[in-house]
Amino acid sequence: GRPEMKLVTTLHGTDITIIGQQRVYKKVTSFGIARSDRVTCVSHELRSRTLGLLECDADHVEVLPNFIDVRRFVPGCCPDKRRQLGHHDEKIILHVSNFREVKRPRDMIHAFARVVGKINARLALVGDGPELAACKELVEKLGLRRQVSFIGTYDAIWELMPQADLFYLPSEYESFGLSALEAMACGVPVVASHTGGLPEVVTSGQTGILVPVGDIQVHADAMIELLSDDTKRKAFGAAAREVAVGRFALEKILPQWESLYERTLKG
Known part of the structure; x- marks a missing residue:
């Protein structure tokens, strides 16, 4: 007869966050997880939250982080794209998101307003979402129209990422x-x-x-610290690339998935 089908469920975060906001989803999520042979989470923090919110076997919940194609996302790619984000003499702060409230995009603009007082910088915002209109209004209110670029959605994000001097993510939760x-x-x-x-x-x-969530001055100080020190910023960037390749490259994570599937099939 046909072999028994095995089920692996992966939690990315929104699924668990929704349970905290709307308890009605707890029953259906618990049902799905209980019938899974194995559950994976993208971080240890998410695994802890999952075990705290749901009644499930801790031995069946594993951490398998997201991976990245380090041949596609690479330093120095597409230098001609930098002019889409800002002028050659500006330090570019990049943010990419779906502009939901949890991303705290208004904090980002308030913090940036404190940065431009000390650094010749530009904030490039990539993406679209429910908070975008409010962000545009805030930019106008703070007189930042000349220093903020709204790029819109951009599929080939690996072309824009290397053009940034700094990436900024002030989220409430990730x-x-x-x-x-x-x-x-x-x-x-x-x-x-x-x-x-x-x-x-x-x-x-x-x-x-x-930086602490919501502490706009600390956010601004951190950005100024890196944008005003080219040596430190470049050293941090080189270390960041090393971590991405060494810990999160597809070649590092894929064997973990293969092992998970093999163990699941063996029961």
């Missing part, structure tokens, strides 16, 4: 922080919130700077 990893693979240091799984990706003081 289960992993894939966009931060993409920037790191391109040799770009990261300033990001110390939240969720981000500390498992960004090492503060080595590949970027982690």
